[in-house]
Amino acid sequence: MPTLRFIGRPFEGFERALQRQIDSFAEHVDDDVTFERDHRPLPEIHEELIETGDIADGTYDIFLCLSDWLPAVAEAGDLLVLDEFVEETPPTGWPDGWADSMRTLVSYDGSTYGVPYHDGPELFHYREDLFESVAEQRAFRAEYGRPLTVPRTWSEFLEVAEFFTRPEEDLWGSVVAAVPDGHNNVYDFLIHLWSRGGQVIDDDGTPAFNSDAGREALEFYHDLIHEHEVVPPESVELESVESGEFYAEGKAAMMWNWAGFGAMAESEDAPVFGRTNYGLIPRGDDPDGVHTSLTVLYGLTIPAGSNHPELAYDFIRHATTTEGDKITTVEGASGTRFSTWRDPEILRSNTFYSVLEEINTNAVNTLPQLPEYVELNEILNEMVESVVVKRSATPDEALAKTERRANELLAEGDE
Incomplete structure (x- = not known):
């Protein structure tokens, strides 16, 4: 009996939705399959699994990856490229079922690494x-x-x-x-x-x-x-x-x-x-x-060391169908498909979905898709803190210092 091991952040919306999707997946596969879920705070996941590369050590089969991190994890070779899977058995409605902004955030350097699961914007x-x-x-x-x-x-x-x-x-x-x-x-x-x-x-x-x-x-x-x-x-x-x-x-x-x-x-x-x-x-x-x-999102991805990549991909396809995406939304997270944003039942209970399509297709920006973005984000964090919280620097001083640090960071990445 294969076991799929999941890693992602704790959040009741994710956890309720995943349990329903796991239960329904078990009814649609020929072989018995069990799941083990590991929900950890984001800083812990980053420090213990992303920075060390242990995300790909074979412990996990499915990783709910924050889009901020995806370029760095993909660049390190720690995520499985899904291009062949998507070409042979694409997710239902792929690619037109999602806005370009959604698909961009689960892609890097021309390849697809995941399927959108939960979205801002x-x-x-x-x-x-x-x-x-x-x-x-x-x-x-x-x-x-x-x-x-x-x-x-x-x-x-x-x-x-x-x-x-x-x-x-x-x-x-x-x-x-x-x-x-x-x-x-x-x-x-x-x-x-x-x-x-x-x-x-x-x-x-x-x-x-x-x-x-x-x-x-x-x-x-x-x-x-x-x-x-x-x-x-x-x-x-x-x-x-x-x-x-x-x-x-x-x-x-x-x-x-x-x-x-x-x-x-x-x-x-x-x-x-x-x-x-x-x-x-x-x-x-x-x-x-x-x-x-x-907008940032969480995408379902497969760590490079997964022992069951085909089965993991089957679950990802199952969890991100029209029905699966609606479950994600109903249980308290935010679906990523056009079908969910347009669903009359969803619109009656959550009127903010009426503007999601306009924003995600016409007015949305995404974070720079750089392997160094996590480090750049911390530099920007310190800049905003120095001006807004500590009030220890003027905007001009903070911007100049941060620009120098950002140039040094990106120059190191080019070496």
């Missing part, structure tokens, strides 16, 4: 009840001389955030997750950079974030917390889930954050249940400004 969440309130509309027009509308630019966002910031009522204009964990704090900087027309890495592979757009991005993020004070001061200690909970508790009028936190806000137990809506993240005010977003 980040989108704009806002309290529809506040924006539609006649009293709020009148008060806003009296103060700002224009209608109260969902902000399209960052300057509009700032005005609306200032208007709704009422600490005495336990209400803030927005909330951010600025704790220096290399997650939302870095992604927030990138969204502000891209929305102002900036780049992380240019077409020549050179760091390009030390720019006017980069300076404006860092200044704006710093000022939201420390100058304009339109987000709670504890934002510098909040991580992404905690910021999503803050919004779901009705303490913020707006936020840009992961789509999955829409499910948190639309829980029947949430104070904002039935009172939240979604749209595009604001853009920069100058002519280069664009509506943008960021």
Whole structure:
């Protein structure tokens, strides 16, 4: 009896969905198969399995791989290339069942290494009840001389955030997750950079974030917390889930954050249940400004040392069918297929899915697909921390220092 061994991060949505998919897979295969699941925190997986290369030592057959890591793991030869599998027996609906942005994140250097399982992206969440309130509309027009509308630019966002910031009522204009964990704090900087027309890495592979757009991005993020004070001061200690909970508790009028936190806000137990809506993240005010977003995903991959690669691939195909992707969504994660984003039942229970297709096909950016990206992310993390949390450097100082470090890192990778 073969045993498939799974490794991935702990998350109730993943764990519930995987159990259902495992149970149904057992009913569709001729041979008996058992599963062993190992759920570990991301830092532990990275330190003990990715950095050491032990992910490919034969212990595991299926790896739920974060797309941030995939280029480095693929470059090291620690993931199985799935091109032959996909050519012979492609996943159901491959490739047209997924947006290009989804397939890109499970590919590297022209080859496919996985199938998308759980997706962001980040989108704009806002309290529809506040924006539609006649009293709020009148008060806003009296103060700002224009209608109260969902902000399209960052300057509009700032005005609306200032208007709704009422600490005495336990209400803030927005909330951010600025704790220096290399997650939302870095992604927030990138969204502000891209929305102002900036780049992380240019077409020549050179760091390009030390720019006017980069300076404006860092200044704006710093000022939201420390100058304009339109987000709670504890934002510098909040991580992404905690910021999503803050919004779901009705303490913020707006936020840009992961789509999955829409499910948190639309829980029947949430104070904002039935009172939240979604749209595009604001853009920069100058002519280069664009509506943008960021997506990362988790893909089902096969470690290079797997003892059962064919069976592992069969399970991956099974878990990512139309039915499997819907199970992933219903159980609390975020499906990646067009079919899920368009499913009437899903749209009734999670209205944020109505904007996922538009964002993932027209307004989404992805992290640079570099083997060195994990190290680059940590450098960016330290940059944002120095400006926003420690306040030990100006944006210009932090950008210049980080550019030097990024150039050194990428030069080492070329050697």
